[in-house]
Amino acid sequence: MSEAKLLQNEEPEEIDYMELDQIIDKDFNNDKENLIMILQSIQRRYNYIPKPALSYLAEKLGVPYSKIYGVGTFYSTFSLEPRGRNIISICLGTACHVRGGERVRERIEETLNIKDGETTEDKKFTLESVRCIGCCSLGPVIKVNEDTHGRIMSDEVKTVLDQYE
Numbered sequence: 001m002s003e004a005k006l007l008q009n010e011e012p013e014e015i016d017y018m019e020l021d022q023i024i025d026k027d028f029n030n031d032k033e034n035l036i037m038i039l040q041s042i043q044r045r046y047n048y049i050p051k052p053a054l055s056y057l058a059e060k061l062g063v064p065y066s067k068i069y070g071v072g073t074f075y076s077t078f079s080l081e082p083r084g085r086n087i088i089s090i091c092l093g094t095a096c097h098v099r100g101g102e103r104v105r106e107r108i109e110e111t112l113n114i115k116d117g118e119t120t121e122d123k124k125f126t127l128e129s130v131r132c133i134g135c136c137s138l139g140p141v142i143k144v145n146e147d148t149h150g151r152i153m154s155d156e157v158k159t160v161l162d163q164y165e
C-alpha cells in the first residue's frame with residue numbers, strides 16, 4: 001500500500017510487519033535502548049505511529065505496552081494519530097507572538113478550515129503550534145516540513161501553502 005493511500009485512512013488497513021521487522025531487528029538490533037530511534041523511524045514511515053505498530057514493538061522488545069505508549073505520548077514530536085502529508089509548525093513563542101504570529105495562525109486556520117492541532121480532511125496538512133523554533137530574528141516564522149518561512153505576513157500564507165502537494 002502506498003504512503004499516500006495509507007494517509008487517506010484513519011488507521012492503515014494493514015501494517016507491513018516485515019517492514020517493521022526490518023526497522024526493529026536490522027536497523028536497530030531489536031534493542032530497547034534504541035526505542036526512541038525505532039519510534040522515529042516508524043513515524044517517518046507512516047507519518048505517525050499506528051497503535052498496532054506500538055503493540056508489535058512492545059512484544060518484540062519485551063517492554064510493557066504501557067511504557068512504550070507512555071514514550072509515544074510524552075514527546076511532542078511523536079503522533080499516535082494520523083497526520084497530514086505536510087506538517088505546518090506555527091511558532092507562537094514570544095518573539096514571533098509580538099511580531100504577529102497569532103494573526104498568521106488565524107490565517108492558516110481560515111485558509112485550511114482547521115484549528116491548531118487538526119488535520120485537513122484530505123490529509124494534506126496538519127497544523128501544530130510550537131514554542132520557538134530557534135530563529136526568532138526571522139519572526140513570525142512557520143515551518144512546513146523542513147522548510148522555514150520567516151517574516152511571513154498573513155497575506156502570504158496562501159501562496160506559501162500552495163507550494164505543497
Ligand code: FES
Nearest residue numbers: 091093096133136
Ligand atoms: S519565538 Fe519564534 S522562532 Fe523563536
